[in-house]
Amino acid sequence: MGGLVSTPAFEHEPAFTTDDADTWHRVHPVSPLVRGWVAVAAIIFIFGRNSLESVFSQGWDGGKSLTGGPPALFIAAVVGAAVVIFGVAFFLSWRFTRYQVTDEHVHINSGIVFRQQRRARIDRVQAIDVVQPLVARAFGLAELKFEVADGGKSALKLSFLKIGEAKRLRAAILARAAGVVVNPEAPGEVQEAPETQVLALSPGRIIGAVFLGSTTIVALCVIVAAAVAVLWSGKPGILVGAVPLFIGIVAGYWKNITGDFNFRVAMSPDGVRLHYGLLETRSQTIPPGRVQAVGITQGPLWRIFGWYRVHVNVAGYGADASEHGSRTVLLPVGTLDEVMAVLGLVFPDPGVENPFEVFGAGLRGPADAHGFVHSPRSARWIDPLAWRRNAFRATETALLCRHGVIFRSLQVVPHERTQSLGLRQGPLMAALGLVDFELHSTAGPIRPLVHHMSLANGLQLFDEQAARAATARRIHRSEHWLAATATDLRIEEHERGN
Template sequence: MSEKLHDDEPAFRTDSGESWHRVHPVSPLVRGWVAVAAVIFVFGRNSLESLFTGRLSGGSGSQGGGAPTVVIAAVVGAAVVIFGVSFFLSWRFTRYQVTNDHVHINSGVIFRQQRRARIDRVQAIDVVQPLVARAFGLAELKFEVADGGKSAMKLSFLKLAEAKRLRAAILARAAGVAVDPEAPEDVQEAPETHVLALKPGRIIGAAFFSSTTIFALVVVAAAVVAVVWSGEPGILVAVVPIFIGIAAAYWKIITSDFNFRVAVSPDGVRLHYGMLETRAQTIPPGRVQAVGISQSPVWRPFGWYRVHVNVAGYGADLGDNGSRTVLLPAGTLGEVMAVLGLVFPDPGVDNPFEVFAAGLRGPGDTEGFVHSPRPARWIDPLTWRHNAFRATDTALLCRHGRIFRQLQVVPHERTQSLGLRQGPLMAALGLVNFELHSTAGPIRPLVRHMSVANGLALFNEQAVRAATARRIHQNEKWLEAAGVPAAPAESTAEEPSNKEQERGD
């Protein structure tokens, strides 16, 4: 079987089984410059110090001066060559292919790796541009499949235009739109409509009115007390590394969320953010498994909320400062409702603003929320009236927390499993916790301290609602459902949700 490699094709097309592509030839430099710079810094630092202190002599007769310099130069040169060859070989043996149904990536020199992902299982696609890649007009294409975030597939690096065309083609196939291999120009990036943008002042303010600032104030107070008690101002020197770390935390938060913009397109919700490293994130329709809205007490005077999402494939999102699961880093109630409408267009109630506002603000049973009974005050005296739930026609809303308010929204069709938990003290008070299990992520839906009767009723009713919603929402190809013709693809029907009822001591 013959093999065709295309290093720089002017237009992207879906591939046959014999056609393969390579990433951009500059990719080894973009990926490896940090390692080379680190080697030069480590081995060249001594020579530079010697040069500025006058101990380095360029003459061959100087005693002990020339040999170390030659050795250091040789080590640095060898390291640069080794890194260069290794990155070149990594580029040479990395190939990718996009067919109508799959994405294939082959990589590795000694240990070969062949990976394949079904396009209809793609959960989200990011176009990432680190600072050095932006200088060369390159981007990394990163896409997730429904595997809990353990095996994200990356193509590092492609021309920015090529990465966008590739993203458009993958999303078109995931949506159920047929791509004509003879007409690659038909694969165009879907237009987007601007929804909202956060001003730099909001991003900076949200960073400084955060837990990082509280930690900094605690450190300052502890340092002042230590100095006053001991009478040794030198103690402040020990605090300097801590404040360097705090400054770095502020910088990371601000640069990650800077220029945050939300847009919508036929491909799904698009998020644009980043200062030094920019990211264009696309979440296709129906890929959001759960939405979490939270508010800290520091943000309450400003009326700001933070919105997280669970997306199959992102997992716990421990990398990238957790920014990939953030749908809105700091938004007003109106902005929260706007982005919530993008990922959850049918709230299942006639007055969604009032219902969701009650879920975020008010205690009690206003707007149909069912809260914890009075016996819950013995084990949860501060927040027992804030623990509540409400089921709409399309989703379950879980509310808890008084100081740190949280509202969690889970579409019925995204229910993975259910659980009831009860310890001995809760059993004595006639209480139970209801758990709704979602995919791995920052949101863990939970209703605390319900009455046993309400818990059992919710358990049984939610199981029926989830099963019914899954039968209705089996088609994951959103444009195919709208009548856009598509080529045959493998079935994407998911297994019905599991149910579990736990009672522990």
């Protein structure tokens, strides 16, 4: 079973030292092999398959194919030349790639013919991932990927570093982003922060959640459609057309299980750390205050076990299409207690005295319990099932948006993370005195929305939320979340010295 746990901090690695203006580094020499083996294997497969089949089935005579195709030696020469060309290209790519981490910026220079120089401000870093593909794990290497506040279009990657070096580099970037100096006498040295495990999900929970998820609903629909088609036509052969769909469904099950396998959540001074993956492992760090919105969802089959899924919007991740959404998942499956535990890591002040009751009402609903304001009765004409679930509730620190009947959803947006507001109304909604309220967040899986509010409530919420957002942004803590703590520590040391 998954559950809340607590483990001691791991032992410290050697400190990482940030660079001066003249110091540059290269990635690991094995990086070309780790990045290029797929291309080499594809070339060997494409060009060598037919020739190898000829050799094993018909044999060869002096390097000539007995089947009339191209000579086997010619095929081998082409494959060998392609391997050499790719090897040289990857080697030159490694040779011309350099990186540098100063107290203010991360610099990456790359490119052979077309040179590229990239620089990112450390105080704009939104999240950092340490990724280990299967081949990289065999060499003890990892890819360091970090995002800046640019909607997912400015991800910087260092492929590949020794795993210890990648962790120390992550610690250096996060420490500088936090505004903390660990040792005043050696400000360039940064020690990796310890972590405390908060919860871990068992393999059984992950597998059960996958087989009770939306993929299973799709599979059932395909099975029913195929059965109806066979009964209607009387031709079982048409089931062949459904084979690609079932292959896709099986691949979906495999991707979800391996992606969320061994999922663990930990807390450290530099943020929330997520560890997950079976074949490709990922260690993801989200610094405090970088989460723009939180979405909690529940499908119909999960309701039996009281399971929920938690997504986040993080500036820099964007819609996360390249990673199939895994990087925006804060908790793939969890009970209400586990949801509240991880929610407290990224949203420590819910703004109410009874958060379990308020958020429970937001997840389970319906009606107006614990201060939620739902749609008026006129909304029954266009939303007969969900009109009493569509609701909102403003706390002192966040806005809660609730909607959905079959697939339930609760969206939480801190007031200071409000980007802009909007009201939307079509002709039918205007006739019924209804309006949709939109709260614009950064790009991501969560689009905060309150459906079918009364016009009066919509206008009131628009004005009040605009005022709450403006006030929260003025008093919001600095992006250097540990700077004050470091200053306090130096003052305490000075006082003890006196």
